[in-house]
Amino acid sequence: MTSPSQATKPGADTPGPEDGGLSSTRAAKNGNDLVGRSPGQLMWMRFKRDRVGVISACIVLAFFAMAALAPVISKLYGKDAYTRYGQQAPVGELLNDNSYPVKPNGGMSSEFWFGIEPGLGRDVFMQLVFGIRTSLSLAVAITILSVLTAIVIGVAGGYFGGRVDYFLGRLTDLMMSFPNQLFFVAFTPVIMALFVDPQDEMPTWMRACVLIYVMWLLGWMTLARLLRGQTLSLREREFIEAAKVAGTPPVRIIRKELLPNLVTPILVQSTYMLPNFVTAIAGLSFLGVGMPEPVPDWGRMFAKGAEVYQSDITYMFFPGGAMVIFILAFNLLGDSVRDAFDPKAGR
């Protein structure tokens, strides 16, 4: 609202402060050599110049597109993630007596691009695409929830200070001292038992909810701490004071003055959080407490891969390679986003 760059924005309807108005008229006279740009525009310009960042952004977007368009891909490819092609075909055609693919390299062929899953005989390519879809939807949900929680807790603690801050700070400390991976493994079944009797079969969507809930519970602390620190220093700045003096209600100050200044840490941190959640979910599935069978899952492919790697190592390479590419691209993207927002904070 009162950020200096907006005051110099050309073509603003309301007459800005004296110098701002002058500079914009001067800019108009001299042609294009002096253009007012919002921080967002500056960031976008810097980001576009970063070749590594753009490439990794494309890769990340490709993964998300693949996840979103999984049903379309399935239709074009002509197979789905559930059908047990290997078991339907006569023994010896796709799978041999020991339920391993007959063809070399995990049964890769023009028909089954990434081969056939040993045992159940499902199509690996479809497993992977739909598995990525499952993992990414979970991770996106967890990231959004964690970021929102972190904003509420961090900003409230930093802005209101005093007893609220003390209480929220201790809560953050407490949550941080939980051994989180152990917590995930131990609590996922317990919380599942809260909703459904362990004797009954649990609906898939509920399992997904429990996973999201457990990860969210221990996912917000780092960002909350960061935002609290930022808010604490922003609170003392003049523009906040001015807003306070003008009688702006706290909610409006937080929404209109504070939050726009917190976009950078939020965006940068979420690009680090999301891949972490993806690997954590995959780790849970690997340990056997993630999404249950028939649902295709990225992490469970690793569990399967670890079972069969002695006879069919190819199976492991597709989920593994995809994961390495995804995490690498996401990490590089995170660095680029950070550099674009804050060129001073170089590596």
Place this chain on the structure above:
Amino acid sequence: MLRFLIRRSLGAVVILLIISAVTFFLFYAVPRDPAMLACGKNCTPDSLAVIRKNMGIDEPIPVQYWHFMVGIVAGRTFAQGDCPAPCFGYSFANQDPVWETILDRFPTTVSLTLGGAAVFLFIGLGAGMIAAWKKGTIIDKAFSSFSLVLSSMQIYFIGPLVLALVVYNMELLDQPKYVPLTQDPGGWFMGLLIPWCVVQIIFTANYTRLSRSSLIEQLQEDHVRTARAKGMSSRYVFFRYAWRGSLIPIVTIFGVDLGSLFGGAMITEWTFSLPGLGTLAVKSVQNTDLPMVMGVMLFAATFIILFNIIVDAAYAFIDPRVRLS
């Protein structure tokens, strides 16, 4: 220093009490029938009755919690017999005492985590140091990009891959296993070599990057410039002045990473089927063996918090500014 330690220890006790209460109440209080949950999928009325009796389910939850906590401090008597001082109860799955099982599994996890930490600190700090020393050269770039790729690897992917390559294909090493250090140091080392190298991959890259950037930052500090201006050799300045200062953020991150180090150990143990606390936790969770999960949870949390205090003390040791304030 002493006051700091006392204050931190008291804080740790409070946190552990809260963790135990949260864990206990979640495990025993919220599910509609804890015995049913503990009993799992293949439940018979007999085993249900046994579990109910052992859990003391007829009592109100706070009383149960009280008994549990008293049991840890003073021991208690169960249907299976007397359970001496740090009593965490008996496993539902195989009626083993929880405490003894944990003590039995503990050395494996300690060997794995400490050895892994030694590997990633050595490689990470060393690579970061060389990269900072040769800043901007091809060595620096190679180290940085290599560590980036490495940081995208996952234990559950690399573990089986290394096994397939080193153990089954090239037959360089045996299948990883745990041999007590006191029994056979050589076997201990060789058995854990692969797990160490695998558990470190998720950490090394981070430490390389961190130690590189913090060293570069330190090299621009005033005290380093002054030391140079006094005519000290650059090697002396590098190690005695800059390197020491660069350790501060690393120690902080190391304290934060302890929890994930345990998590990494859990996945590593599971991958190589080493008999550690992580395998115990996962197995117990799969069997819904609540006393065991509860025990491992509290034990691991205690250790992580304890190590955090040690790390904070080390922090004060390295950074005089912390010591004085």
